[in-house]
Amino acid sequence: MLLENISGAEDVRKLSLKEQKILAKEVRRFIIEKMSDNGGHLASNLGVVELTIALFHTLNLPKDKIVWDVGHQCYTHKILSGRRDDFALLRKYKGISGFPKRDESPYDCFNTGHSSTSISAALGIAEGRDILGEDYTVLAVIGDGALTGGMAYEALNNASKMKKNFIIILNDNEMSIAKNVGGMSTYLNGIRSNKGYTRFKENLASGLGKIPVVGNHLVERLKNTKNSIKQLLVPGMLFENMGLTYLGPVDGHNLHALEQVIHEAKRIDHAVLVHVVTKKGKGYAPAEKNPSAFHGVGPFHIATGKSKKESSEKSYTDIFSESLIKEGKENKKIVAITAAMPDGTGLDKFEKLFPKRFFDVGIAEAHAVTSAAGLASAGLKPVFAVYSSFLQRAYDQLVHDVCLQKLPVVFAIDRAGLVGADGETHQGIFDISYLRSIPNMTVMAPKNARELTEMLHFALQFQGPIAIRYPRGTAYRGFSEKQEPIEYGKAEILIEESKKREETQTVEKTEQTTERTAEQTAEDREKKTGKIALLALGSMVSTGEHIVEKMAKKGVNLSLVNARFAKPIDTEMLDKLSEKGYRKILTLEEGVRSGGFGEAVLSYMEAHHKDIFVENITLPDAYVEHGDVSTLRKMLRIDSDSIIEELEKKGFFVIY
Template sequence: MILERIQKANDIKQVPFEELEILAEEIRDFLLQKISRTGGHLASNLGVVELTMAMHLCFQLPEDKMIWDVGHQSYTHKILTGRKDGFDDLRKYGGMSGFPKRKESDCDAFDTGHSSTSISAGIGYVKARELLKKDHAVISVIGDGSLTGGMAYEALNNASQLKSNFIIVLNDNNMSISENVGGMSSYLNGLRTAPVYTGLKKGVEHTLSRLPVAGERMVSQLKKTKSSIKQLLVPGMLFEDMGITYLGPVDGHNIRALCKAFQEAKKVDHAVLLHVITKKGKGYLPAERYPSLFHGTGPFDLATGKPLSGKNGKSYTELFGETMLELAKEEENLAAITAAMADGTGLVPFRKLYPERFFDVGIAEQHAVTFAAALAAGGVKPVFAVYSSFLQRGYDQVIHDVCLQDLPVCFCIDRAGLVGSDGETHQGIFDLSYLSHIPNMTVLSPKNGQELKDMIRFAVALNHPVAVRYPRGQAFMGYEEFHEPIVYGKSETIYEEEDIAIVSAGHMFETAAEVRRQLVEQRYHCSLINARFIKPFDEERIRELAKKHTFLVTIEENVKNGGFGQQVQSFVKAERLPMEVLVCALPDEYVEHGNVDILRREEGLSPETIVQKIISAYEE
């Protein structure tokens, strides 16, 4: 095995050129063997094997800085920098991250996870190099999907002013997670077929120049003008006109061609964009055929490509998707928006049935929020389905464009709380804090799957800004007998006793119910309340609880700072209610990757740890 000779960064440079293709196959085999067992990002990684190898052949690590946009495609980079063994514990608690991490290796120049940051980060490294008079290379690798994100354009705008080398690799596989969308995608499509154009234009040029006098004039005229014809003669005009040299397109599976292109790119004394064409899922037929399914996958059977774990019940995501179909039938004005996450948010059936009311805006959360605001101002009922951690991108737009104008935009916030194996960048643990302090915003969170459906209906009818937050994975279906209609600002009481009152926020209800069960087993008296509304929370109910309870426990899967419990706690204090408050929430830390049950135990949110905390505080 050639792969065995790769033990650390730069070892690949010792592999003879004729063996590199075999090494590429070995890496693909390795990725397939490992990811089919652990799960992870497959299709994107299979697509960049040769590209990553060429980068490692042409640059020196850790001196040169490689920045991977999103970072989900950095597996070959990890293999080539001595982290092969980490793949047995990929994305497991305490194991190797699925994204670049500076703390994991000095070959990881910059942490990523959210898209479209790599060009900005690259420019930062270039400027630091200039200021500190260093001479290493800086290479940012960005996908065509990530090039739909606003930050990438802000950075390109700045990159054009650089006065020293900066290599931007555009890894173009014509796919985001789903089909890529938008004008830039169409533009790149044009460039991808450039060889045809070039061949054609060469022919035209040749024919014209053979015509006496007039023909020559026409050729030089053609070359001077910035007309669409010149676009055909010089691919990448958009970048060239901005002051960024365009090289390509290059076959991203041809190591020799890639190395040649990198040597050319190194000679440029400003920003250069190298357009590389790759195939998502390359080398594994099921992933080539269904790149969206194999973008991120759980463990699967290598022979068939079928998932290993069977499906139990419906996920919150599916229930959201179903409710959207029901509502779309009833409400002609309902529209659904996604920022490149139609699959992940459950909007694929909606896209199929109501294409004219479905908007995939690309990886553009900020734009999605403002676009939704104006849809609402124009009389449409927009629902923006978005992951909690990605809505962080649209924070100002939620305040400035939606809530300030009190516009009826409904945010359906998926992947709220701990998400597990994607780790720190993807944990949805800040939304209760970043939404609860915005005037005009209402925040709800359901205890189970049925309540999610009721809440979405309620939210769409509300006519004000509203967010419904729910977690990743299978929906909890317990306590379905408790389904009083949702009343604005009102909580739901499940058990009414005395002494201890537990108020749970959203999906932590399942944990809260188990905590209560264990307390009751130990002969404590304990009420259980489902908050339903995080903002405004049910102040009246908290006042009532103080009459019969001396101890109030809040449980939420959000950081403590600015979260649900802290707000309840400050209310209890301000009202001088005679209750001690214990806030069970996540600490002021980033939570790493791993199984959610393990993470909850480690972060103090498992039923057992909460019971212990309650008993020791209550008995004090």
């Protein structure tokens, strides 16, 4: 196999065109086999195999720099740069990342993970190159879906000022995560189907150039009128009008054509955009047929494309989807918004039933939030379903366009908390903190599937900005029978220590033959420790339940409170706990410490109940690497066993 002999760009540069084609087949087979075992981003990576090989063959990597937009199409890049053997641990704890990482390889010049950033980053690198007087090629690869993000246009606007070579490759696969929408998609479709301008320009220049003296003069004169010709033959000529030289479209699976156009682009002394047309999922029929379904995959059967881990249990996303459809049938003012993630957020089903009340704005979270604000101001009830880490991209719009005006926008925040294999750029661990910082914002988190349904109903009646955060994965079913009506800012007691003790006493009284009764034992313990309450938010309620059960076996009875609201916190509940003799409170949340729910509880208790000790269990104020969620929870010590171990070391359960 050729692939076994590739450990860097110097090996790729030695290959003939025929060998490169063989290498492309081997790389595709390798990616499909590895993704079928471990999961990962499949369709996007299969689409750029030839493009990546062409870049490695024509560029002087790693001296030259490639910035991959989002970065979920970098597998071939990693394979060719000497990390093929590391793919057994791709996206696993302590293994290589599924995205470019600067500390992983000199071939990765910039960390990416979110969309529409590559041109800005690459432009900065190119400008740094020029200021320092260095000489290397800088190239940004951006997908057509990423061009729906406004940041890309801000970068294009500045790229036009470049006086030295700077290359942008537009990887046009007609599909971002969901099918592209809007004017940019229509524009690119027009360019794909119109080769008239390119052919006309080549033939005209060639023919006139053969006419002695007069011919060359005419070619120069025609350069002054080229914009008129372009406007006539190519729709819009958006990129040329912005000051960039446009090359393409080029077949993104034709290695010879790709290498020719890259060499041509390198000769241009300013910013140039190379339009490359590729097919997402190329070489694997199930992914070609349904690239959206094969964007991010778990382990699957290669022959059929079907998942190896089919689950009949519903996820929080499923529950949200079903609940929103039910609400949508009863209230025609409800509208749904997604930023290119209808399948991932569960809005695809809503779209099928209510197409006129569904808006896919593309990869444009900032626009989505302000658009939702506009819909709310017009009298509708917008629900923006979005992953936690992607909502970060619209913080200013949350502050100024929604919350300042107190507009009733519902934010359905999926993938809140740890999400696992996608790593630092995708962990949803900051939303509690950044949402709590905004005036007029209400933040909720359900303890289980049923409560998510109830919270969505509550949110749709609420007259103000409100967010519901819920985790990725199977919806928790515990405490389904315990469901007090949701009231604004009110928590609920799930397990009360005194009632738990009474139940324990009933059993012990029938069995105990010792002189001391269970009641005396419990009273003695209470005198030593005071009562202890666990305040758990959202996904941490199940962890709290496990802590209560495990400590009960050790003879320590605890109370468990479902916080429900991260903002506002239930201060009346905190006052009642103090009145009832609780002297220790343990807060549990799957978010960073700074600005979180636990800090809010701690601040209130320090101001009003100084005699009560508060311990916060949170994620550290740090970026969390990739790995499966259960492994990360243990590593971060927010699983029940780790929490108990840490608190017992501190004497939390026995000393007061």
